[in-house]
Amino acid sequence: MIVKANAGTVTNFEVLDLLNSKGASKDTTRVMGLKDKVSSSEYKVYDYLMETAASTQTRESVTKFSDKCKDFKLVKAEILNIINLRPSSDVELTPIIEKPDEREIDTEGILELVQQLLPPLPTLESEQEETENAEQEETAV
Amino acid sequence: MFCLSELEDTVRVPPSDLNLPLEVAIKKALQKLFLDKVLSIGLCVSIYGIKSIEGGFVLPGDGAATYKVVFRIVVFRPFVGEVIAAKFKESDSNGLRLTLGFFEDVYVPAPLIPTPNRCEPDPYNRNQMRWVWKYGDDEFIIDDSCQIKFRVENISYPPVPTERAEDAKPFAPMVVTGTIDDDGLGPVSWWEACAPISDAED
Numbered sequence A: 001m002i003v004k005a006n007a008g009t010v011t012n013f014e015v016l017d018l019l020n021s022k023g024a025s026k027d028t029t030r031v032m033g034l035k036d037k038v039s040s041s042e043y044k045v046y047d048y049l050m051e052t053a054a055s056t057q058t059r060e061s062v063t064k065f066s067d068k069c070k071d072f073k074l075v076k077a078e079i080l081n082i083i084n085l086r087p088s089s090d091v092e093l094t095p096i097i098e099k100p101d102e103r104e105i106d107t108e109g110i111l112e113l114v115q116q117l118l119p120p121l122p123t124l125e126s127e128q129e130e131t132e133n134a135e136q137e138e139t140a141v
Numbered sequence B: 001m002f003c004l005s006e007l008e009d010t011v012r013v014p015p016s017d018l019n020l021p022l023e024v025a026i027k028k029a030l031q032k033l034f035l036d037k038v039l040s041i042g043l044c045v046s047i048y049g050i051k052s053i054e055g056g057f058v059l060p061g062d063g064a065a066t067y068k069v070v071f072r073i074v075v076f077r078p079f080v081g082e083v084i085a086a087k088f089k090e091s092d093s094n095g096l097r098l099t100l101g102f103f104e105d106v107y108v109p110a111p112l113i114p115t116p117n118r119c120e121p122d123p124y125n126r127n128q129m130r131w132v133w134k135y136g137d138d139e140f141i142i143d144d145s146c147q148i149k150f151r152v153e154n155i156s157y158p159p160v161p162t163e164r165a166e167d168a169k170p171f172a173p174m175v176v177t178g179t180i181d182d183d184g185l186g187p188v189s190w191w192e193a194c195a196p197i198s199d200a201e202d
Helices: A013-023 A040-050 A059-072 A075-087 A107-117 A123-140 B022-034
Strands: A003-006 B002-013 B042-058 B065-076 B083-092 B095-099 B106-107 B118-119 B129-135 B139-144 B148-156 B175-179
Touching: A013 A040, A013 A075, A013 B002, A013 B042, A059 A075, A059 A107, A075 B083, B002 B022, B002 B042, B002 B129, B022 B042, B022 B065, B042 B118, B065 B106, B095 B148
Parallel strands: B106 B175
Antiparallel strands: A003 B002, B002 B065, B042 B065, B083 B095, B083 B148, B095 B106, B118 B129, B129 B139, B148 B175
16 A cells, blocks of 8 residues: 655665665675575666766765755756766756756756766776776686 | 655565564565565665554464555656666667666657657668668767667556457556657767866866
8 A cells, every 4th residue: 555655756876875785786696696685676776776877976975966956946856867867068967957048047057066076977987997807808818 | 766655565474484583574575575566656676664563463364474564665756857868678660669777668759759860670680670860961870889868758557458469568567758859868979079068077
């Protein structure tokens, strides 16, 4: 029975934090059948989140950012969306905000704040590492 | 993308789990019951926490203890207007299908693909059609080379069909319709040329 369908929204970071606290991790223990703690469907969510901005965020950076965002007349959902996606350019930010020109929203200010407070996306670094690792493995073989 | 929902349910803890601490045993039962299931509120992702446990009755003819549990659960329920990064799954003449890994029923119907566009047979995959967006003289192909951002247009929970056609796709209890017809949406590589305004990341 549903008591409250909406008891608050959570950011991607918070979901990842929850899964981490349950013991989800990138290592090999999940293959070894420690499934009781974290189910396979939770691992799918974990794998998705590890590729998003959430994986580099910390609790401080997220709370600080959402506090500072209050000056920008943004709706809660938009702040949430910015935290989840971490836009780094104007063209990434505009689809998130509805009619930024009419509402006179300072998009450049928001982008600066994102740049300052939210750590950059994880993809580039990890891909580099992966290719490096792959190269190492190749040479090892 | 995710939100919390508060639910109440009567949970049966099997005798084999009674050696565990009560909260652990109940969490285990709840995980089995709810995870990866679609309720009318969205896709249940993870048990957030237990609020209260009552009872512990043993019903006649049953060897298990039954508890009334109030708990909170993390639900995947994107809001309309939210922008989400997804991956390409497949495409045909009706449009695109995207995946989030844990949720694979995101559809971008043909009218929500930027125009002018065309749909042509995929040279790399015989069973597939691919979509190409024409912008001026440039052509942009939609394929699985990178992430695709979409904006949520609608979320629907189709009723369970009573009859099933033989060639029908597996039933999807929750379907997200998305659009990629706006600046900044679609494959991320389309917009990489539009350089960030102040890319002085340290």
